[in-house]
Amino acid sequence: MLAQIRSELLKLVTVRTSLFFALAAAGFVALVLTIQAATAGGEFMGPLSDAATQRALFLTAGAAPLIAIVFGCLGVTSELRHHTIVSTLLVDASRIRVITAKTIATLLAGAGLGAIAVAVSIVGTGLILLVTGTSLSVEIVDVVAAGAGTIGGAALGAVFGLGIGGVVRNQALAVGAVLILMLAIEPLVTSLLPDVGPWLPSALVTVLAEAQTGGPIGLAAAAITLAGYALVTTVGAALTLQHADVT
Amino acid sequence: MTVLTIDHLTKRFGDTVAVDDLSFTVHPGVVTGFLGPNGSGKSTTMRALLGLITPTDGTATLDGHRFRDLDDPALKVGAMLEADAFHPGRSGRDHLRILATSARLSRGRVDEVLEIVGLTDAADRNAGGYSLGMRQRLGLAAALLGDPQVLILDEPANGLDPQGVRWLRDLLRFHASRGATVLVSSHLLAEMALIAEDVVVIRDGRLVTHDRVTAITAAANGSAIVVRSPQRSELATALTAVGADLTPAEDDQLLVRSIDAPTVGRVARQEGIELHELTPRAASLEDAFLELTN
Numbered sequence: 001m002l003a004q005i006r007s008e009l010l011k012l013v014t015v016r017t018s019l020f021f022a023l024a025a026a027g028f029v030a031l032v033l034t035i036q037a038a039t040a041g042g043e044f045m046g047p048l049s050d051a052a053t054q055r056a057l058f059l060t061a062g063a064a065p066l067i068a069i070v071f072g073c074l075g076v077t078s079e080l081r082h083h084t085i086v087s088t089l090l091v092d093a094s095r096i097r098v099i100t101a102k103t104i105a106t107l108l109a110g111a112g113l114g115a116i117a118v119a120v121s122i123v124g125t126g127l128i129l130l131v132t133g134t135s136l137s138v139e140i141v142d143v144v145a146a147g148a149g150t151i152g153g154a155a156l157g158a159v160f161g162l163g164i165g166g167v168v169r170n171q172a173l174a175v176g177a178v179l180i181l182m183l184a185i186e187p188l189v190t191s192l193l194p195d196v197g198p199w200l201p202s203a204l205v206t207v208l209a210e211a212q213t214g215g216p217i218g219l220a221a222a223a224i225t226l227a228g229y230a231l232v233t234t235v236g237a238a239l240t241l242q243h244a245d246v247t
Numbered sequence: 248m249t250v251l252t253i254d255h256l257t258k259r260f261g262d263t264v265a266v267d268d269l270s271f272t273v274h275p276g277v278v279t280g281f282l283g284p285n286g287s288g289k290s291t292t293m294r295a296l297l298g299l300i301t302p303t304d305g306t307a308t309l310d311g312h313r314f315r316d317l318d319d320p321a322l323k324v325g326a327m328l329e330a331d332a333f334h335p336g337r338s339g340r341d342h343l344r345i346l347a348t349s350a351r352l353s354r355g356r357v358d359e360v361l362e363i364v365g366l367t368d369a370a371d372r373n374a375g376g377y378s379l380g381m382r383q384r385l386g387l388a389a390a391l392l393g394d395p396q397v398l399i400l401d402e403p404a405n406g407l408d409p410q411g412v413r414w415l416r417d418l419l420r421f422h423a424s425r426g427a428t429v430l431v432s433s434h435l436l437a438e439m440a441l442i443a444e445d446v447v448v449i450r451d452g453r454l455v456t457h458d459r460v461t462a463i464t465a466a467a468n469g470s471a472i473v474v475r476s477p478q479r480s481e482l483a484t485a486l487t488a489v490g491a492d493l494t495p496a497e498d499d500q501l502l503v504r505s506i507d508a509p510t511v512g513r514v515a516r517q518e519g520i521e522l523h524e525l526t527p528r529a530a531s532l533e534d535a536f537l538e539l540t541n
Contacts, residue, residue, distance in 0.1 A: 007349035014341040015334055083332040086299065087342075087389055091321040091349045093298050093314055245260075245300035247291075 001101060004092055008105030011084075012075060018109065021071045025064050025117045032060045033124040037132075048129065054138040057125040059146055062209030064117035065153035066182060066202065068110040072161030073178050075106055076237065077171035086246055099166065099238040103159055110158025114151035122147070142211060149208035149219065156226045157205055163233020167240050201229050248275040249323070249397050249428045251296060255305035258291050258452075265291040267452035268305070273430050273445075275396075278423045280443030280460070281432040284540050288452035289432045290328065293401055296430075297326050309397060321350035325390035326399040330382040330406065335375025339366055339385045342374055346389055360388040365414070379406030387415070397428045404435050416442045440464075440532035450540045463539075464529045471502040472511055475524035485518045486511065499523065 012018045036057055041047040048054065079085045079102075092098055122143070129136060161178060168174035182202050190197025197203055198216050207215060207222035217225070251273035258266040266288040273279045283289050294300045296307040298314035309317070309324065317323055333342045343357045361367045364384040369377065374385060383406050390398060398419070404412050412435075419442055423429045433439045439446070439460075446463055448455040456463060464470060471494070476482045479499050486493060486503060489510060494502040503511055508527045515522050530538075 003351045004349050007345050010341070010345045010348055011334075014338070014345065015336045017336070078334065082334045083329060084334055084342075086328055086332045087346055088349070089299060090297060090324070090326050090389075091346050093317055093320045095315075243301070245294075247294065247300060 001097060004097055004101035005104050007091075008101045009108065011079070012105060012109050015078075017074060017078065018071075021067060021113060022116050025067050025113050026120045028063055028067070029060045029117045029120040030124055032063070033057055033121060033128070036060065037128045048132055048134045049137060051137040051139070054125065054129070054134075054136065055142060055146075057128065058121050058138065058143045059210050060124075061114070061117035061121035061147065061150045062206065064114045064150055065110075065157035065205040065209055067117075068113045068154035068158040069161035069164075069178055069182070069201070070175060071113060072106045072110060072158035072163075073165040073174050074161075074171065075109070075158075076102060076162045076165040077169065077174045080169050081171045089246060095242050096238060099234070099241055103162060103234050106158045106162045107155045111151050111155035113158065114154025117154070118147040118150050145211035145219075146209060149211050152223060153205045153208035153226065156223070156230045157201070159230040160201060160226070160233055163230060163235075163237045166237020167233060169240070169244075199225060201226060204229075248426055249310050250274055251397065251399075251428055251430060252306070252308050252311070253292060253296070254308070256292065256295055256302050256307055257304040258288075258295060258300060259303045265452055266295070266302075269449060269452060269454055270305075271447050271454055271457045273428055273447075275426050275428040276423055277444040278419050278429045278431060278442050279445040279447060280439045281430055281447050281449075282436070282439065282536055282540075283432075283449040283455075287449050287540075289449065290401055291452075292449070293326070293328060293399055293430070293432065296399060297324070297328070299328075319350065319393070321346070321352070321393035321395070323393070323395050324397040324399065325393060325395040327383075327386035327390045327403055328401045330379060330386055330402075333374045333382070333385065336373055338371050339374045339377065339381075339388075340370040342385065343388055343392065347392055350393055352392055356392060356394075360391045363391060363418075364388040380408055380411055383407055384411070387418075396426070398422055398430070400429075400431045402433055403431060404433055404438055412438055436533040436536055437531070446532070448536065448539050455539045460532060461529075463535045464532055470530045471504050471528055472506075472508050473524060473526040473528050474501045474503055474511055474515075474522065475499045476501075476515070476520055476522050478520045481518065482515060482520045482522075485514050485520065489514055 036045060039045050040053055046053045088098055164178055165174040168177055186200045186202050204222045204226040207217055253269055253271050256266050256269045281289050295302050314320060347357050361370045364387050366384050369381060383403060387403060404415055407415060419429050443460055446460050447457045476499055479501060483493050483501060489506060491506045492504040496502050508525055512525055
């Protein structure tokens with residue numbers, strides 16, 4: 001199994017898509033960080049010295065799990081789109097092993113994507129505080145919890161995306177489905193069914209990435225539920241691959 | 248020494264029957280050509296053999312085992328099904344490294360197969376920029392990675408230049424001579440006639456014939472004995488008497504079927520007929536193929 005996981009990781013690092021997503025995550029965090037720092041002390045943000053403002057700067061990495069969902073989706077559908085699944089299955093005939101290795105590799109890559117975003121937010125926030133001569137007022141443990149939540153959320157989000165991609169199979173449809181889910185269906189469900197909304201994937205990712213403790217869902221429940229979503233979609237992808245004719 | 252067995256294989260896609268109760272066996276030590284018109288079910292049969300599609304009925308096995316039950320398939324079976332099965336943004340070398348890693352093969356083996364297929368110089372370029380011939384070579388390199396005892400290749404000569412086709416011919420013959428089992432489909436019938444010793448011909452998913460190339464071409468209508476004689480009418484009478492089918496041709500020629508060349512020579516000598524030509528002419532594999540599939 002280790003060989004298959006290494007092979008799947010090699011697939012991810014030998015195309016530019018992964019680099020693009022890493023740069024996109026880092027760039028997005030840097031951009032939001034810059035905007036927030038620039039508007040600190042204004043109408044919408046408190047001064048940089050406030051713990052809440054500093055926390056908001058660290059939480060800019062929270063977008064990484066959502067980016068990771070699309071990344072995971074693209075990873076598996078790219079294999080189907082370019083028919084590399086054929087050579088993969090000719091080298092390892094066990095489809096369950098292939099999807100398991102792919103899942104573990106995607107979990108690690110998603111965590112890596114989250115770690116990059118967290119690193120940029122920490123380094124960026126540190127630089128902003130250093131340049132402005134502002135002392136650190138936010139609780140370190142709070143930053144660590146949010147960072148861990150972001151990394152974990154990105155890992156699970158990537159696997160969730162892989163599962164959706166593995167079930168839908170068509171790349172454009174799968175990415176479209178992910179975007180429609182996050183940008184249209186979840187907000188709609190949340191507005192119509194407020195009690196259900198917090199249990200949807202994007203909301204769970206936010207709970208993890210912001211290390212929310214005062215909301216309707218605790219960190220553990222959010223992590224377990226998100227892992228459940230990832231597991232269900234991945235099992236769906238495994239069953240689809242197991243029974244599909246590769247033509 | 249691996250025997251490939253297709254046993255009453257049937258595959259339906261919805262209402263379409265791609266392969267219909269097909270049975271044949273491919274033996275080691277020879278190159279077996281797999282021929283059929285477009286849509287005749289060749290690729291479906293190969294994919295069933297390689298565990299990529301599930302048969303509706305029947306089996307496709309390697310020494311009695313399904314491909315999907317093999318532990319290290321890359322070490323036993325090398326296959327190339329389509330020339331474009333790679334990520335266009337990944338280098339040829341990385342494509343092979345990924346497969347080699349999964350099969351627990353060394354990086355050195357990647358370099359070896361790149362050298363074998365003549366892709367070393369282009370190995371670090373993105374495969375999306377490869378010509379069709381280079382993509383075919385990359386696919387062949389992937390098939391050869393595990394130095395397998397079985398090669399299953401779908402249209403491997405497509406896009407290869409004449410040198411490439413000759414190289415492929417030598418490669419397949421070399422593998423067969425080592426006892427490998429080689430099944431190759433191709434539309435290049437003249438080339439197939441040079442590569443393959445056995446041929447399986449299918450049409451509409453059904454077996455048409457499975458025989459030696461020489462037997463198939465000899466049995467085709469295009470096969471005949473060309474006889475030229477200044478006494479053509481006397482010769483025709485004498486040959487008809489021994490059961491020959493005759494077709495008059497240009498000048499003094501007769502095309503003789505149903506009897507062999509020694510019989511023609513013996514009859515001519517017995518009747519004192521002068522012969523200027525006595526040439527057995529086999530039909531081409533293309534003639535035989537068209538006759539079998541039309």
